[in-house]
Each structure stands twice: as C-alpha cells, then as structure tokens.
Amino acid sequence: MTRAHRRAHALVWPILLPALAVLLWWSSGLRPTTPTQAPPPGAITGETAPAPSEPDTQAPPADPSP
Amino acid sequence: MTNKYAWVAWNKHKKVYDAILIASVLLFIVVYTGLSFALADNPPDPVVVLMRAFASAAIVLLHVILCVGPLSRLSSRFNALLYNRRHMGVTMFGLALLHAVLVLFWYGAFGDKDPITAMFDGRSFLSVRAFPWESLGMLALLILFLMAATSHDFWLKNLAPSAWKALHMGVYVAYAAIIAHVALGALQDNRSPIVLGLVFAGLLVVGGLHVAAGLKEAGRDAAAPSPTSDDEPWVKVASADDIPTTRGKVVCLAGGERVAIFNHNGKLSAMSNVCAHQGGPLGEGKIVDGCVTCPWHGYQYLPENGQSPPPYDEKIPTYAIRVRGRDIYLDPRPLPPGTPVEPALLPATADDDTELFEPVADRAPISDPNGNHNGERA
Numbered sequence: 033m034t035r036a037h038r039r040a041h042a043l044v045w046p047i048l049l050p051a052l053a054v055l056l057w058w059s060s061g062l063r064p065t066t067p068t069q070a071p072p073p074g075a076i077t078g079e080t081a082p083a084p085s086e087p088d089t090q091a092p093p094a095d096p097s098p
Numbered sequence: 099m100t101n102k103y104a105w106v107a108w109n110k111h112k113k114v115y116d117a118i119l120i121a122s123v124l125l126f127i128v129v130y131t132g133l134s135f136a137l138a139d140n141p142p143d144p145v146v147v148l149m150r151a152f153a154s155a156a157i158v159l160l161h162v163i164l165c166v167g168p169l170s171r172l173s174s175r176f177n178a179l180l181y182n183r184r185h186m187g188v189t190m191f192g193l194a195l196l197h198a199v200l201v202l203f204w205y206g207a208f209g210d211k212d213p214i215t216a217m218f219d220g221r222s223f224l225s226v227r228a229f230p231w232e233s234l235g236m237l238a239l240l241i242l243f244l245m246a247a248t249s250h251d252f253w254l255k256n257l258a259p260s261a262w263k264a265l266h267m268g269v270y271v272a273y274a275a276i277i278a279h280v281a282l283g284a285l286q287d288n289r290s291p292i293v294l295g296l297v298f299a300g301l302l303v304v305g306g307l308h309v310a311a312g313l314k315e316a317g318r319d320a321a322a323p324s325p326t327s328d329d330e331p332w333v334k335v336a337s338a339d340d341i342p343t344t345r346g347k348v349v350c351l352a353g354g355e356r357v358a359i360f361n362h363n364g365k366l367s368a369m370s371n372v373c374a375h376q377g378g379p380l381g382e383g384k385i386v387d388g389c390v391t392c393p394w395h396g397y398q399y400l401p402e403n404g405q406s407p408p409p410y411d412e413k414i415p416t417y418a419i420r421v422r423g424r425d426i427y428l429d430p431r432p433l434p435p436g437t438p439v440e441p442a443l444l445p446a447t448a449d450d451d452t453e454l455f456e457p458v459a460d461r462a463p464i465s466d467p468n469g470n471h472n473g474e475r476a
Contacts, residue, residue, distance in 0.1 A: 049305030
C-alpha cells in the first residue's frame with residue numbers, strides 16, 4: 033500500500049468504529065429514554081395513573097357463530 | 099497484467115476460488131432459508147425470507163471482504179484470500195442488488211405511487227422510527243455499483259491506481275451506510291438481542307482488525323532508520339543474513355516510504371514495496387522465473403530495473419543499494435520508475451567480512467556540491 037493509503041486506513045477506523053457502535057446502541061432501544069418536555073397540566077403521569085387492573089393481554093373475541 | 103484485457107483472465111486458482119465462493123453463498127442462503135421456515139411460529143412468506151437471505155448473505159460477505167485486507171497485513175498467510183477479492187465484491191453487489199429488486203417489487207408493486215416515491219411518504223430524517231432507512235441501503239448500493247463496475251483492470255489502468263484506490267475506499271462509506279440501514283431498519287422490527295449482538299460482533303471484528311493492522315504498520319514506520327546527514331544519505335537497513343535467496347525483505351524509511359530488497363542468487367536489488375497494480379506489498383512476494391512477483395495478484399518486475407518483463411509495461415521506482423561487510427545500505431531517495439541499478443553482491447558466508455564494495459565514503463557522491471542530484475535522479 034502507498035503511504036497515503038495506509039494513512040487513510042489509519043484515520044478511517046478510529047472514527048468509524050465508535051461512530052457505528054454508538055449508532056447501533058442508540059438505535060437499538062438500549063439507550064435511556066427521557067421526556068423531552070413537561071407533561072401538560074392535568075395529564076395523567078406514571079406517578080398518578082392507577083395501576084392497571086388487567087393483564088396486558090386481550091381475550092380473544094367471542095365466536096359470533098351460533 | 100495489462101498487455102491486453104479479457105473479461106476474466108481465468109486460471110485454475112481463480113476457478114477454484116470462485117467455486118468455493120459460489121458454493122459458500124448458496125449454502126448460506128439454503129441454511130438461512132431452511133432455518134427461517136424451521137424456527138418460525140407461522141409459515142413466513144417465501145419472498146420475504148429470500149430477500150432477507152440475500153441481504154444477510156451480502157452483509158456477511160461484506161464483512162469477510164473487509165477483514166481480508168487487515169488480515170493480510172497482520173499475516174502473509176492470508177494473502178491467498180486477496181488473490182480474487184474483486185470477485186467477492188462483485189458477488190456481494192449482486193446479492194445486494196437482488197435484495198433491493200425484491201424489496202422494490204414486493205413492497206412497491208401494489209401501491210398507486212412508484213416504489214421510490216412511496217418510500218419517502220410520511221417519513222422523516224429526524225426520527226428514528228420514521229427514518230427512511232431504505233435510502234441508506236440505496237446509497238450503499240450505488241457505491242457498490244460504482245466499485246463493481248470499475249473493478250476490472252481496464253478501469254484500474256485508465257483511472258490510475260491512486261484514483262482507483264480512492265474510489266474503492268468508498269467501501270467504508272458503503273459499510274457505514276449498511277450498518278445504519280440495518281440499525282434503523284431491520285433492528286427496529288426485530289428486537290432480538292442475538293441479531294443485535296451479531297451486528298455488534300461484526301463491527302468489532304472488522305474495526306478491531308483494521309485498528310490492529312494500523313498499529314502494526316505504525317510500529318514499523320516508527321522504527322524506520324534515518325540518514326545521518328545530507329552528505330551521507332545511505333542508511334543501514336538490514337543484514338545480509340536477513341534475506342534468504344529468492345526472497346525479499348520490506349524496510350521502512352523515514353517519511354513512511356517502504357522499500358523491498360530482494361536476494362536473487364546472491365545479488366541484492368531494491369525497489370518500491372508498492373506494486374503498480376493495486377499497491378500490493380512486493381517485499382512479501384518472492385522471485386519467480388527471475389522476476390519479483392507480487393503476492394497479491396502475481397504482477398512481476400525485473401529486480402535490476404523495476405520493469406515488468408515484455409510485453410508488459412509497468413514500472414516502479416528503484417533504489418541504489420550497497421553492501422558493506424555484512425550490512426546492507428540503501429540510498430533512501432527513489433530513482434525514477436524503471437531505472438536500472440547495479441545489484442549489490444552479498445558476501446558468500448556469515449564469516450566473510452571482506453568488503454566487496456568500497457567503503458561508503460569512497461563512492462562517488464550521489465549529489466553534486468550544490469545539492470542537486472546527478473543525472474540519474476529525478
């Protein structure tokens with residue numbers, strides 16, 4: 033490889049490697065989520081909302097056939 | 099080499115290389131497709147499975163391609179993988195193109211708008227979930243197309259190796275675009291930690307190998323000897339015992355240039371370490387049929403003048419070389435490509451300290467008193 037080519041290689045990866053690693057981490061849903069603005073007055077927040085009384089599943093619809 | 103062009107200059111090695119390549123790709127697609135059907139709770143759509151199989155095969159092949167370069171710089175035993183790397187690249191582009199065509203026709207064939215326009219409807223470049231990540235795949239495909247289309251030696255010769263290399267460094271942009279394409283596309287729908295882990299592992303392997311190879315190269319450059327003065331340009335670069343017959347040694351010079359010194363039946367010659375074809379490390383090759391032979395693609399040069407044997411016309415810079423005792427000295431100033439240089443004779447044995455060449459100080463000066471090079475030099 034030419035000297036210029038070796039230098040290009042030496043510069044690319046120290047930038048590319050952490051940048052792509054951060055992109056993967058950021059886009060994977062592993063990043064901590066923070067609210068971007070305060071909730072409007074009167075809104076039900078996680079602290080005031082009642083606990084769900086039903087499991088997070090739905091019963092299948094009743095069979096309409098006789 | 100460049101005497102005349104053929105679509106593919108087939109030989110036995112290239113046929114074996116390509117047979118292994120095609121068989122590996124087909125095996126990957128069959129295994130991927132089989133596992134997709136075997137592990138799915140509901141039978142998946144065969145077209146969707148196939149488009150994902152093509153994409154996955156292309157990404158795996160791209161990782162292999164990107165690993166070949168640093169591996170060969172870390173160890174010459176991987177040079178064999180470089181021999182036909184371009185066919186890997188063209189195959190990878192073909193797989194990526196098949197993926198793109200299937201995606202466009204499968205997801206875009208039933209709407210009112212053309213598939214490209216529909217791709218950007220209701221999307222935002224500022225949102226992770228609504229990002230038009232397909233555009234990143236299209237960018238990568240465009241770069242890969244340019245690389246595949248110019249991969250032939252015809253373009254290498256006519257674009258000039260430096261411009262060709264610069265164009266083909268675009269593979270790193272394509273790689274970044276593909277990782278982003280996967281991160282913002284497939285990984286948003288498939289939250290499997292296994293898939294995410296595989297993408298991370300691939301990135302770490304490719305990037306880690308490049309960083310390791312770069313550190314190795316930097317270490318070699320840092321150990322480069324420097325001339326003691328302008329009046330005495332010769333630098334000691336090796337010992338006579340360092341270079342076995344028909345083999346070469348790569349020496350680093352101050353400033354980052356590298357020189358290949360070859361021992362051809364007891365006669366030493368020095369030339370640029372950079373092959374005129376694709377920049378292969380000539381010093382890691384050997385002498386075959388009296389010619390220095392590049393370990394990457396077999397380009398050849400005569401040791402005494404750095405010229406390819408007729409009918410080929412490649413030329414590389416040569417260097418003045420001499421032997422004092424058992425020490426090898428080099429003038430670090432390159433001669434114009436193809437300049438004949440008298441080879442230096444090696445002493446016969448390690449016990450022979452006879453100076454076959456006169457001491458350095460007694461030789462005719464390379465530069466005139468005004469600092470201008472003599473007529474041999476550029």
